[in-house]
Amino acid sequence: MAFSGLLQHMGNFGRYQIILLFSIISLTVLLNTHNLVENFSGAIPAHRCYIHLLDNITSESKLPENLTTEDLLRISIPMGVNNEQEQCRRFRQPQWQLLNSSDLAINTTELQTEACLDGWIYDQSIFTSTIVTQERVSDVTRGPAVLLSRLPNGNLRTNPFVVFWEMVSMPQSSATYKVKKMVLQSAMREELTLLKRSSKKIKVMESPIVCKTIFLLYFLRFSAIFFLYGVLTDLKNLGSNMFLSQALLGAVDFPSKCLSFLVIKFLKRRPSIASVLFLGGFCILINIFVPKDMPFIRLGLAMLGKGLMAIYFSISMIYNHELIPTGLRSRAEGGIIFMSGLAGSLSSLALITRQYFEPLPTILYGTAPIMAAICVYFLPETLNLPLPDTIQDVERSFLALISNENNLASHFNRLL
Incomplete structure (x- = not known):
């Protein structure tokens, strides 16, 4: 029994998942505050x-x-x-x-x-004191520090722990406990055998399809984070009130996350991701032509782009798991987190290019997700498909994608 079957048998949302969910949410709130505080502590007043x-x-x-x-x-x-x-x-x-x-x-x-x-x-009318007004060196080490803290982690196998958590609260003499213990032992043996067979690094390097998949997922996440932090660290060009801009850019996530639930449930993965990435980048590019004396329009376009990117992050959390085999999932997620740190660091550095050409940072922030939207169609569709357990499952998905494209091409040629 593979992990997907084990998860379906034991249940995929129990006490362990609920506790884990609220733990992650509580930590994420503090993390986002830390990431965005530099908008105010490092602000440059007139x-x-x-x-x-x-x-x-x-x-x-x-x-x-x-x-x-x-x-x-x-x-x-x-x-x-x-x-x-x-x-x-x-x-x-x-x-x-x-x-x-x-x-x-x-x-x-x-x-x-x-x-x-x-x-x-x-001018102290808005900020009475920042790291700039105190004549201190800006926090240039923050980017590398964040980058190093997000190095790819090891292949932490936490999946069987889901079942183990469910067993903790059961009496050891109960029949259910004994059945789940046998299922757990069987699943762990099967998982270990699977890791020995198909999750070696050399196996991954020998599979161009898996390398292509991971590379494209890295690029998608890099483009989205590069866009996101580019918008959030350039608040002074969105409106006259930085505090209002920050609050509205944060509040737009609530309706976006609600909408993403419907998108994930009813729409296909590839067109959904491609649409939100393309439209998000397009909204930022439009801001180049909006005069600065129209701050509400500039802020509205930025909010729309940020909301669309929030939908992408919700979809990508599922899409990534649907494309990466079980034995590589944790390690690939570590690489994606590393790319997020790299993108966040480079997005701040991109603001330096403004001294050469005023709209250049905005052009970089807008074109990155548009390029990523094109790359999405080099990945297979995964809606309503089981999670891949092996590298061979990923390769079969790509073969099915190529076969479908060939069938469409031949059908189109017959119509002509």
Whole structure:
């Protein structure tokens, strides 16, 4: 009796699964809070260079009384793109001639400037203190640390433990206990034999179909996480209120998860995953053409894309198990978690490309899931099919996929 048959015989949702479910939920809530806290602890408020004439208390008494703060900023800070003051440059000397209304045509780009040698002055109207305003180095080690913590784990065989948990609460003298003990021993022997025969690393490497399956699943998860963290770490470009944006992007998961239950139950896996990945990436790409003075539209598109990606994560949890054989499932899941950490680290680094081309990070975040949507159709359909126990089961699924494609091609040729 394979594990799928054992699970059907013993029941697939008992006390052990309920406790495990609530344990994972409680830990996941804390984990997501940790992953997103950098949006606020590492926020970069509006800032400018430190100016002695304005920010040095001892120099204020020496200034003419008719000079305003705007006047001092005008003679001390050059204007950049979009007629806004530079955040990281200042004039080497105060340019008093800029106060004369008749000299508005002066080309400030020809005046000598320098970097902020004395530090910066930050706007504290939203964030009173962040790691940036404290002049600390940003948490650059967080990405590698998360990456190392998500290295692929070993082949932890927890499946027979499901039955063992059900046996703990039973009296050892009961007939049900004895039957389940015999079933458990038989299943464990069969599982060990299965692992020895078909779950060796060399066996996996010799099977191009299994390697292809695992590689595609890695790419799907990488693209989805790259998209997700790209949206969640770029809140300042979605709307004027980061707190509202964060709350709405989190709240959209609730209706998405409810909708995903219906999608999983009634729709096929491949078109469902391909649709949500494609539409999610498309929503983000549309934001490139939405002006920044329309924050509610930009935030609405981001919420739609995030909700669609939440549906993908729900479907992929099942689809991954339906594609990976029992002996490789735990190890493959460890690799998928590793790819999630890699994608989360690279998504933050992708924001650096904005200094070369403003929409480039958004283009990267949007095109990744669209490419993944195309790759989904290189995997077989698994709706209402039993879980694969061996590598041969996975290979048969791909052979059936190739056969169906050939039949469709021949039928199409006959129609022509």
